[in-house]
Amino acid sequence: MTDHSPSWRAALEPEPPAAFVVFGEHLPKARRFTESLARHGEELGLIGPLELPRLWTRHIVNSGLVAPLLRPGQVGDVGSGAGLPGILLAIARPDVHLTLIEPMERRVAWLNRQVEELGLDNVEVVRARAEEAKLTGRLDQVTARAVSALRTLIPITAPLLRAGGELILMKGGGVEGEIGAAEKVIRKYRLEDVEVVILGEGVVDDVTRVFRARIPA
Numbered sequence: 645m646t647d648h649s650p651s652w653r654a655a656l657e658p659e660p661p662a663a664f665v666v667f668g669e670h671l672p673k674a675r676r677f678t679e680s681l682a683r684h685g686e687e688l689g690l691i692g693p694l695e696l697p698r699l700w701t702r703h704i705v706n707s708g709l710v711a712p713l714l715r716p717g718q719v720g721d722v723g724s725g726a727g728l729p730g731i732l733l734a735i736a737r738p739d740v741h742l743t744l745i746e747p748m749e750r751r752v753a754w755l756n757r758q759v760e761e762l763g764l765d766n767v768e769v770v771r772a773r774a775e776e777a778k779l780t781g782r783l784d785q786v787t788a789r790a791v792s793a794l795r796t797l798i799p800i801t802a803p804l805l806r807a808g809g810e811l812i813l814m815k816g817g818g819v820e821g822e823i824g825a826a827e828k829v830i831r832k833y834r835l836e837d838v839e840v841v842i843l844g845e846g847v848v849d850d851v852t853r854v855f856r857a858r859i860p861a
């Protein structure tokens with residue numbers, strides 16, 4: 645039989661069982677977003693050409709794993725890019741309001757299109773750098789993924805938090821080293837309850853690490 649499926653579909657990683665564990669009843673929306681990203685992501689410069697065979701595990705499920713750490717309230721995602729983790733968190737947690745903060749015009753257009761197509765009424769997209777987003781002291785929690793090392797990421801994310809608010813910064817295996825290098829800013833912003841949360845054990849092969857900390861109440 646001739647395969648008429650477009651090349652993106654052939655290259656896209658099959659949906660792993662972990663996707664249902666992470667998104668549950670919201671999986672159909674996560675699936676629509678993933679297919680849209682697979683179809684348009686490369687041409688729009690959102691993902692590299694090598695990402696399709698690992699899109700579900702490395703990006704979609706990886707982002708969704710953070711959802712249980714969110715509390716109902718105002719959450720900002722700094723440097724959302726293609727919508728990782730912001731769009732996936734909005735899908736998995738309709739009880740949370742997400743503000744996606746992204747300076748690049750083309751990425752903002754993509755994010756707005758996804759919000760509209762997926763009917764996400766809990767998302768606002770702000771085109772700005774975090775430092776200029778006029779959100780100082782407004783958010784309950786702030787997430788970020790693949791934006792910069794903690795030493796530079798904490799100074800652009802912590803000011804967005806209200807007193808007692810929480811940073812949830814997705815990190816790779818080098819997180820402990822990043823924490824060491826960020827000691828000065830951790831002290832400067834008086835971060836409390838600093839910890840590394842490991843997510844996805846028993847669900848995915850590659851666990852996800854999150855730097856979590858609170859600013860004083």
Ligand SMILES: C[S@@+](CC[C@H](N)C(=O)[O-])C[C@H]1O[C@@H](n2cnc3c(N)ncnc32)[C@H](O)[C@@H]1O
Pocket residue numbers: 722723724725726727728729745746747748751772773774775788789790791800
């Ligand atoms: C490497 S991409 C990562 C995108 C997405 N978070 C992900 O995990 O795929 C970094 C993103 O951060 C954005 N960015 C860089 N500096 C920023 C800043 N100061 N405030 C907000 N976004 C920023 C960039 O425009 C880019 O979209």
